[in-house]
Amino acid sequence: MGQKVNPTGIRIGTFLPWKSRWFADPGNFKNLLIEDIRIRKELTKKLKLAGVTGIEIERLPKSMIVTITVSRPGVVIGRGGTGIEDVKKFILKIMAEIRGKSVKDLKIDIRINEVKNPELSAYLVAERIAGEMERRIPHRRAVQKAIERVMAGGALGVKVVLAGRINGAEISRVEKFHQGSVPSQTLRERIDYAQIPALLQRGYVGVKVWIHKKAED
Numbered sequence: 001m002g003q004k005v006n007p008t009g010i011r012i013g014t015f016l017p018w019k020s021r022w023f024a025d026p027g028n029f030k031n032l033l034i035e036d037i038r039i040r041k042e043l044t045k046k047l048k049l050a051g052v053t054g055i056e057i058e059r060l061p062k063s064m065i066v067t068i069t070v071s072r073p074g075v076v077i078g079r080g081g082t083g084i085e086d087v088k089k090f091i092l093k094i095m096a097e098i099r100g101k102s103v104k105d106l107k108i109d110i111r112i113n114e115v116k117n118p119e120l121s122a123y124l125v126a127e128r129i130a131g132e133m134e135r136r137i138p139h140r141r142a143v144q145k146a147i148e149r150v151m152a153g154g155a156l157g158v159k160v161v162l163a164g165r166i167n168g169a170e171i172s173r174v175e176k177f178h179q180g181s182v183p184s185q186t187l188r189e190r191i192d193y194a195q196i197p198a199l200l201q202r203g204y205v206g207v208k209v210w211i212h213k214k215a216e217d
Contacts, residue, residue, distance in 0.1 A: 119153030
């Protein structure tokens with residue numbers, strides 16, 4: 001068996017920032033970690049139409065900064081900024097459920113970042129491939145179309161790996177698709193990575209995407 005390392009995790013702290021930035025005493029660490037996981041999971045589900053690619057959480061003594069990276073910021077902001085207030089209330093509700101008490105005094109600052117090029121976002125590409133496979137589009141056609149879009153968007157390379165009962169096969173298998181260069185050992189290179197499960201008629205098929213970006217992207 002090969003030793004696989006998450007391309008994002010191996011670069012965190014050296015070339016990439018942490019997605020959660022805060023300190024806590026040992027007794028409170030677990031609860032704050034659960035809060036972060038729930039906030040990311042629920043916000044991604046709530047803002048699915050906005051194309052969420054990442055959520056960063058920074059905690060200060062009496063406030064909290066949540067940075068949401070999306071491909072369609074207008075969906076989150078809403079008319080006159082009403083969407084931002086809805087997101088704040090939603091986060092406070094999640095935290096109140098976990099803590100079992102009101103957190104109305106906590107100040108939350110919501111920041112929205114726009115994805116400059118959605119075709120170079122590994123999460124959005126993996127989500128599109130998974131969605132097309134769930135709509136019964138042939139997996140090779142879905143992957144090849146996605147690879148063409150990524151390379152046309154200015155990527156240096158892209159790799160897609162599907163694993164599971166592809167096309168409803170009795171025995172699960174792995175299929176790999178590759179174009180351009182995707183260096184897995186060079187830490188200074190910008191590699192965007194995402195994995196998403198696609199729920200098909202015969203079971204789950206895992207979709208993994210690696211995108212090698214240029215330094216300025």
